[in-house]
Amino acid sequence: MQNEWLYVGLFLVVGAIIPAAAIIVSWIISPKKPNPIKQSTYECGMETVGENWVQFKAQYYIFALVFLVFDVETVFLFPWAVALGKLSLFAVIEGIIFILILIAGLVYTWRKGMLEWV
Amino acid sequence: MIPLSWYLILSAALFSIGLFGVLSRKNAVAILLGVELMLNAVNINLVSFWRYGDVSMMAGQVFAIIVFAVAAAEVAVGLALVISVYRRLDTVIADEIDMMKW
Amino acid sequence: MTLPQIFFLITAFVILGSALMVVTTRNLIHAALWLIVTLFGVAVLYALLNAGFLAVVQVVVYIGAIAILFIFAVMLTRKEMRDRGPQLNRGWWLSGVIAALTFGGLFWLLQAWSGFSKTAADFPSGFDAVGQLGNALVSPQAFVLPFEVASVLLLAALVGAVYVAFNRK
Amino acid sequence: MNFWNNPVQFISQWLTGVFAGWGMADWVASLLIQLIGVVVLASMMMVIDIFLVWVERKVVARFQDRLGPNRVGPFGLIQPFADIIKLLIKEDITPDGADRVVYNLAPIMSLMSVLLLWAIVPLAPVIFGVDLNVGALYIIAAGAIGTLSIIMAAWASNNKYALIGAFRQVAVLVSFEVPMIATLLIPTILARSMGMNDIVQAQDVWYILVVPLAAIIFMITAIAELGRTPFDLNEAESEIVAGFHIEYTGMKFGLFYAGELLHAFTFGGFWAILFLGGYRLFGLENLGPLVAAVILFAKALFGYWIIMWIKYTLLRIRIDHMLAFNWKFLTPLAFVLLMVVALMNAILPHNNMLVYVAGMLLSNILLGWIVIEILRVHSRRERERVEGKNQMIEVAHR
Numbered sequence: 001m002q003n004e005w006l007y008v009g010l011f012l013v014v015g016a017i018i019p020a021a022a023i024i025v026s027w028i029i030s031p032k033k034p035n036p037i038k039q040s041t042y043e044c045g046m047e048t049v050g051e052n053w054v055q056f057k058a059q060y061y062i063f064a065l066v067f068l069v070f071d072v073e074t075v076f077l078f079p080w081a082v083a084l085g086k087l088s089l090f091a092v093i094e095g096i097i098f099i100l101i102l103i104a105g106l107v108y109t110w111r112k113g114m115l116e117w118v
Numbered sequence: 119m120i121p122l123s124w125y126l127i128l129s130a131a132l133f134s135i136g137l138f139g140v141l142s143r144k145n146a147v148a149i150l151l152g153v154e155l156m157l158n159a160v161n162i163n164l165v166s167f168w169r170y171g172d173v174s175m176m177a178g179q180v181f182a183i184i185v186f187a188v189a190a191a192e193v194a195v196g197l198a199l200v201i202s203v204y205r206r207l208d209t210v211i212a213d214e215i216d217m218m219k220w
Numbered sequence: 221m222t223l224p225q226i227f228f229l230i231t232a233f234v235i236l237g238s239a240l241m242v243v244t245t246r247n248l249i250h251a252a253l254w255l256i257v258t259l260f261g262v263a264v265l266y267a268l269l270n271a272g273f274l275a276v277v278q279v280v281v282y283i284g285a286i287a288i289l290f291i292f293a294v295m296l297t298r299k300e301m302r303d304r305g306p307q308l309n310r311g312w313w314l315s316g317v318i319a320a321l322t323f324g325g326l327f328w329l330l331q332a333w334s335g336f337s338k339t340a341a342d343f344p345s346g347f348d349a350v351g352q353l354g355n356a357l358v359s360p361q362a363f364v365l366p367f368e369v370a371s372v373l374l375l376a377a378l379v380g381a382v383y384v385a386f387n388r389k
Numbered sequence: 390m391n392f393w394n395n396p397v398q399f400i401s402q403w404l405t406g407v408f409a410g411w412g413m414a415d416w417v418a419s420l421l422i423q424l425i426g427v428v429v430l431a432s433m434m435m436v437i438d439i440f441l442v443w444v445e446r447k448v449v450a451r452f453q454d455r456l457g458p459n460r461v462g463p464f465g466l467i468q469p470f471a472d473i474i475k476l477l478i479k480e481d482i483t484p485d486g487a488d489r490v491v492y493n494l495a496p497i498m499s500l501m502s503v504l505l506l507w508a509i510v511p512l513a514p515v516i517f518g519v520d521l522n523v524g525a526l527y528i529i530a531a532g533a534i535g536t537l538s539i540i541m542a543a544w545a546s547n548n549k550y551a552l553i554g555a556f557r558q559v560a561v562l563v564s565f566e567v568p569m570i571a572t573l574l575i576p577t578i579l580a581r582s583m584g585m586n587d588i589v590q591a592q593d594v595w596y597i598l599v600v601p602l603a604a605i606i607f608m609i610t611a612i613a614e615l616g617r618t619p620f621d622l623n624e625a626e627s628e629i630v631a632g633f634h635i636e637y638t639g640m641k642f643g644l645f646y647a648g649e650l651l652h653a654f655t656f657g658g659f660w661a662i663l664f665l666g667g668y669r670l671f672g673l674e675n676l677g678p679l680v681a682a683v684i685l686f687a688k689a690l691f692g693y694w695i696i697m698w699i700k701y702t703l704l705r706i707r708i709d710h711m712l713a714f715n716w717k718f719l720t721p722l723a724f725v726l727l728m729v730v731a732l733m734n735a736i737l738p739h740n741n742m743l744v745y746v747a748g749m750l751l752s753n754i755l756l757g758w759i760v761i762e763i764l765r766v767h768s769r770r771e772r773e774r775v776e777g778k779n780q781m782i783e784v785a786h787r
Contacts, residue, residue, distance in 0.1 A: 003224075005267035005275070006420075007519040008508050010427045015504035018431060019497040019644050026477045026640035033480065058201065058385065060556045061292050063712065065194055065385075067563040068285040069378040070720075072190040073371055074570040075277050076183065076357070077727075078526055078583060081574045083354025084734065085581040091358040092735040094368065096728050101371045103724055105378045106716070114382055115716045117709030120228050121337040125265070126330050128232045132239055132258075134323035139243030141315030147293055148248060151255050154286070155239050158262050161274075169269040170340050173347065176356035180363045182274055183353075186281050187370040191377035193286050197293040198385035204297040223416060249544060253491065256537065276526040284533025284566075288559065291540055295552075350522055350583065 062114050066106075073102050125166035133159035146200045146210045150193065157189045228268060235261035248298075252290045256283055270343055273350050393677050395515045397426070427508075430518055434507050438651040442469040444690075445650060445697065452701040479639035487636065488545040495542035496637065496644035502535035503652045510658055511586040513668050513681035524585040525573040528659060529566065532614060535652075536562050539633050542645075546636035554632030557622045557708055564715045565613035565620075568606055571723035575603040575730050576663045589667030593742065597664040599749045600730060602757055604664040606723050611656040612696055613715070615649065619703040620711060657692025661685065665692070722760060729756055 080087075080095045109115055132155055139152025161182050168178025204210050238257035245251050259282040266275035356362040392399045401422050408418035443458065443466060450457025458465030483492060509524045511517040521527055536559055543555030577583050579599060580591035597604040613620040623632030634645045661667060665688050668674050668681035706714070729752050737748045 003267070003270070004519045004521060005264075005272060007423055007427065008267075008505075008521070009264070010424055011431065011505055011508040011518065012501070014424075014427045014431045015501040016497055018435060018504070019500040022477075022640050022644060023493065023497065026479075027481060030478055030639060031480050034482075036485075058296060060560050061197075061201065061289075061296055061385070062382065063560045063564055064285075064289050064292050065198070065381055066378065066716070067567060068190055068194055068289055069374045070567045071285045071563075071570070072187055072281055073374055074567065074574070075280055075526065076187070076367070076370065077574055078523075078577065079273070079350055079354030079357055081354070081577040081731075082350050082581060082583060083352075083358070084578050084731065085739075086351070086355070087358060089735050090360075092731050094358050094364060095731060098368060098371050099724055099728055101368075101375050103721065105375045106720065108379055109382055110717065112382060115713065117712055119222070119339045120225055120268075121339055122335065123330070123337045124228060124232070125269075127327065128235065128265075130323055130326040130330065131236055133326070134319040135236065135239040135243055137322055138315050138319035141318060142312035143243065145248060147290065147297065148243075148251060151242055151251055151290065154255060154282075155242060155258065158259065158282075162262060162265060165266055165269050165271050165274055169271065170335075170338050173341075173344065173349075174352065176349075176353050176362070179271060179274060179349070179353055180356055180366065182271075183277070183357075184366055184370055186277060187374055190281060190286060191373050193289055194377045194381040195384070197289060198381035200293060201296055201385045210297045223420075253541070272521060273523050273526070276521075276523045276530045279530035280526060280533055283537060284529065285563070288536065288540065288563065291544075292556075295544075295556075348522070 059117060062109075066109055066114075069105060070102065073098070122166060122170045125162060129159040129162040129166075132156075132162065144211050146203070147197070150196045150200070153192065153196075154189065157185060157192075161185050224268060228265075231261050231264045231268070234258075235265070248294045249291065252287060252294055255290070256287045259283055259287065271349065273353060393679075396678060397516050401426070426518070430507060431504055434504060434651065437654070438647050439469045439473065440466075441650045441654055441693075442472060442647075444693075448694065448697050449701055452698075473643070476640050476643040481639045481641065482636075484546060484548065484636050486547040488547070491541050491545035492636075493641070495538045495545060496634075496641045496648075498534055498538035498541070500644045500648040500651075502531050502538060503648045503655060505531045505534070506655050506659070509585050510655075510662065510685075511589055511667060512685050513674070513678035514586070514590075516678050516682055517586060520584050520586045522582065522584045524588070525577050525583040528573065529570055532562075532566065535648075542637070543633040546633075548636050551633050551635045554623060554635070558616060558632060561620060561622060561708065561711055561715075562614060562616070564712055565610045565719070568715065568719045568723035569610035569614065571720070571727050572603045572607040572610065573663070574727055575600050578727075578730055578734055585662055585667075589662055589669060592666040592669060594746050595664065595666040599746055600664075600726070600753055601750070602722075602726050602753045603730070604660070606719060606726070607663065608660060608692075608695065609719065611660060612699060613711075615653050615656060615696070617649075617653065617696060618700040619706045621700075621705055622708060622711075653696050654689060654693045657694075657696060658685065658689035660692040661688035726753075726756060729753075 077095065077098065080091070080098075084092065084095070136152045136155030136157075136159060139155060140149050141152075143149050143152060164178045164182045164185065168175070168182075171178070200210055235258050238254045238261065241254040242251050242258060245254060259278060263275045263278040263282075266272075266278060357367045358364055404422050404425070405418055408421065413421075446468070447457040447465070458468035461467040461471050483489065506528060508518040509521050509527055511520065539555050539558055539562070543551040576588050576596055579596060580588040582588065582591070616623055623634075634642055637645060662685070667688070668685040670684045670688075674681035674684060730749070733749055733752050737745045739745060
């Protein structure tokens, strides 16, 4: 069975081996003189205070959320775009309705003030 | 060639592992992780039925795509609920979320 | 043992192993990363099943969006103390029994089915799966309604999620 | 069949003969030949990556009226190798509290996600890794792995700055992915295929002349995906020091750096493939596949040069402006453009090339003009608002 994804799989493996080899070579030939100060977390010379887990703004989450919805919906459009040449005008209109629904979501988030960086 | 049974057994096993995660995990986010595993098991089934049936019938692939959309919607709303609860009650442990008990 | 079979077994091993790590590991970020390994394994399965489009969509949607969302959510709702103790319920063994029974039941149901050990027919040459999929998604005889309803569903999910999580009072 | 017409097949046939002579099974031989192809392509990209360091440094030097590296070797050509040796013998520091496995995996994945893109690049009609029929989505999928590597690096290095930097970077990356997917749909519609080779073959007229707006939007989103100026959040030293790779030293940092350079070159290449006709140049590509490959690399360098030109000309944008620019301007514009292209594609006659191209181009120019008008009205209103506020303040002060 000739599967074109075999090539991609091989590329994945080789693409992982090349940087891994670079890291291993540098690990072998680089000097190792660890000390506690060197190993400490870098904060421009300040002592680290508290845990690493600062509370993040939920704002980051909202962009990921909006992105998730848009990502899934645009992915849906790819088969439509490939088949577009053979489709009737009706199918084109359907795709455009789909995009308009997508934009409605964007407008809602915009109106809610969720796209502002506060 | 790979017989269909291999895919079905794999997806049944993945589904059971997901179910175990959903039932046994404390953290609400981890429960959603288990749900993702279950949805993926379903998708494996759908795609393998498409491949092993008549490939010109696209129903299997279309259903798999709809499952992608449902998974995305579930994650979006589910995680939003978890975050909302976390902001009110300061916990993500599913057993401690008991505002609707009475 | 042919080459695809070997690939399948390796992939299945990776999928099940990482899925087990997802449900048992204590650190939630690690659970999310193991989930990514599982999802990637499933994408490899789709590629093995000649569903290249779904394989790529799996990576784009699940790894590129859903997994990122999970990691964000874990970091937003994180308490250092919570990660230390056991992450499973007290009655976890009961869940284990239920899961095992589910697997047993599914296996018993499936092996009774006549098409259980069916093998795949050869892929028709010149078959354009993506084009066919596009046709099926928008032709009125096929799946145009699910296609549009899915977009409405996602719109509803977006509106709902934004409203639930970030309603400023 | 000779070497000049189809070098890849020529070599693979020769190798098949050699392997068969060794008594190797058929499938082992074909697997081995594919593996050799992958290794050759991947290592060629790594060598090009090394020279990109030199190109980048030379070009930035010229932009800034300097000479750039000129000591080691002719024109400083050996300089990147000196850099590599330096990176290799630097001490590799892993901070306390780092998650070692994830920490080491992140740079590998970062470079891998870039290398993976070259699997689908058609260097010539017959020289390509694999012609996937889902090429356009494959670009996004590889980018997803890159995004993941950023979060992993930041989380594993157990550093506040790294985590904040990564959150910002990822927010920007995922945001700009939306218009990028939308613009990838446009060549897909025009070529009726997602395969990179099909898209190149379909470009009898370069798509930059058919849909110039899409080419511009793709370029902007590509720069944002690269995290280069004006979208270089990582280098906001005063806020987040060095972003997600703050704790990385030596070769691991080098891998992130190499990944970024190769990524820029790769996106230059994809820009050329999607909008500049790939390996096609007025029939010159028919001379032979090797000529076509040279043409593609020249075009990719041109795209890379534009990216550098923008990088060394503009200043960094603040993150809120960046995200607002994406969600309130680029995304709506990309989707409107997508709808316009889909509609025009359905309306315009496909048999008459001239009418088709002219119609598309005119609709693009019209859309661009409308957008500029809207921006002008908006900015005038904003100016008036700000001036009104200032006047009120002045009145209040009196």
